[in-house]
Amino acid sequence: MAHLVHVVVATPAHSTVGGPLSYWSEASLPAGALVRVPLGRREVCGVVWDPPEGEAAQPDPAQLRPVGAVLDGLPPLSATWRQLVTFAAGYYQRSLGEVALAALPPQLRELDAAQLARRLQRTPVAPEVATVAAAPELTDDQSRALAAIAAEPGPFLLFGATGSGKTEVYQRAVQALLERDPQAQALVLVPEINLTPQLQARFEDRFGTSAVVALHSGMTNPQRLKSWIAAHLGRARIVLGTRMAVFASLPRLGLIVVDEEHDPSYKQHEGARYSARDLAVYRARTEGAKVVLGSATPSLESWQACERGRYRCLEMPKRIGAGELPRVRLVNMNNQPRGTVFSAPLLAALSERVARGEQALVFLNRRGYAPVLACNACDWKSECSHCSAYRVFHKVDRTLRCHHCGFTERVPRACPHCGNVDIAPLGRGTERLEEQLGELLAEVRRPDGEPVRIARMDADSTRLKGALEHQLAQVHAGEVDVLVGTQMVTKGHDFRRITLVAAVNPDGALYSSDFRAPERLFGLLMQAAGRGGRDAARAAASEMWVQTFSPEHPLFAALKKHDYAAFAGQQLNERRQAAMPPFAYQALLRADARTQEIAQAFLQAAAEAAPGLDGSGHVVLYAPVPLTVQRVANVERAQLLLESGSRPALQAFLAAWQPVLQGLRVRGLIRWAIDVDPLLI
Known part of the structure; x- marks a missing residue:
């Protein structure tokens, strides 16, 4: 007897096939079972799904292709798991199969029944769980x-x-x-x-x-x-x-x-x-x-x-353990000599900590030696030929590297445009901070008379396998006096010996066009401050230094008091007045194309097709604009913002918009995507 089964498979993005496909099977298969099914000329992994609601006529099994094999070594995926996938696919406007199959391990999607059976034989049975280590007393x-x-x-x-x-x-x-x-x-x-x-x-x-x-x-x-x-x-x-x-x-x-x-x-x-x-x-x-x-x-x-x-x-x-949060000290950089990187008070504080055998953390959320290499004669800069961004100068390996597309070249001996040999770095990254600190603290000695030990921790220094664990072990063992790093050193690490944390240049986020930038900055600074004073014996002397050109900004007033509630109240009040999330709901339609004109033409056509989809008028569509970094790997990028005071209204609009977008054909368009609840606008 032939049984009708519905199977979700990983269909191409934006294909009109977004739901389950119909197959026939000799045996009745439960929803959630893993199967191998034919799709075009290939055989792919799929998940047996619940029958679509309101399905009318049953297709003729003779017109359907059969299920290839059943991976019956594994129990079916649960109904609640399938409900999670269904919700995620609907809410984030993706096909059911795309979400379901992406949630499975890549290797599982390639195994046949015999290969899976061999893998399962090597899976040990879990013993009873027991609490091993002694738990500390609760506060x-x-x-x-x-x-x-x-x-x-x-x-x-x-x-x-x-x-x-x-x-x-x-x-x-x-x-x-x-x-x-x-x-x-x-x-x-x-x-x-x-x-x-x-x-x-x-x-x-x-x-x-x-x-x-x-x-x-x-x-x-x-x-x-x-x-x-x-x-x-x-x-x-x-x-x-x-x-x-x-x-x-x-x-x-x-x-x-x-x-x-x-x-x-x-x-x-x-x-x-x-x-x-x-x-x-x-x-x-x-x-x-x-x-x-x-x-x-x-x-x-x-x-x-x-x-x-x-x-x-x-x-x-x-x-x-009666530990205290670090005392926050602001350094007004308007009062420092032009071009100062480390103010004199901060340098003195760093020297004092090293001399006492304590550790310090210097935080700058920009890796590399300098964000730009420039010629003083002709204004040439190290632009990426594939992106509308600059290649970052990495002094360690003498390369110019684009952090967007990965394009890397050796640093030229002279300016590629005019031949001038006087090309110099502009700005600073963690590499340059590490080098400058080594020069500025060269005369400082540890309690044992040895020179200061400075280490850098960022995505470049921890790229090799095991490098992160090795560096963390060095910090915990007290083998590093000053740690220079990006945001990766501010999260979750329990550094017991750090008594001073310094944020060198945090001002960039204060006046960003991204309305979430202050929220992210406050979180980063609070997390960075939290790396200091974690040992109660040293907590009273712990400090966080922030060098800023805007010491009067409300963000720093809240930071000095470690008062997240005050900062959140001020931010929520601003967002309420501006009708911004979480008081409104947003989505982005992003388009990638061979030219910016093609990308924006697609977005404009999509906007022009929108009237009538939202009968209530609760969804506002803004004009298409390029992304901040509008070209990456020779692909031009643009986006269109949608906003609504009602989440259901926005969801209903996006669902009605999907077939319209799939029907738009624009020559030169590479891909498009909907981003619901975007974090970067």
């Missing part, structure tokens, strides 16, 4: 937070100062879950790969290595498949991962933790442009699980959700 704040998590449904926003012990709350909440239900599973999300090993080590120390698996794009395909299978079979009790892990198959999910929930890294910027934080909240609701969002500087969306009573705010304002 009053931690105890109150855990009691609320145990007694209330949530969602919870764990609003805790840096060093207040949020990770211990996460671990105790996981421990309580596993004690109540030994088969339960927990999902812990972190914003970036470089934070995963550190947190994974802490969870493995507490629960044992067999209970914890990692899931992120930095793993090899076999490693990702092994972790995914362990989670899907319920053998892994705790899954730690980056944003992609929000789609992990966890049949007994009871708790989701989103650490540093404010971090923009939770937003995907390619393919289905989803927010893992928002999907975590949705998934917890549909799975009947609890969700804890943790941050010292919550996103304004989460803060507003607490004010409106949608989230339960759990405050932990005190550091563990």
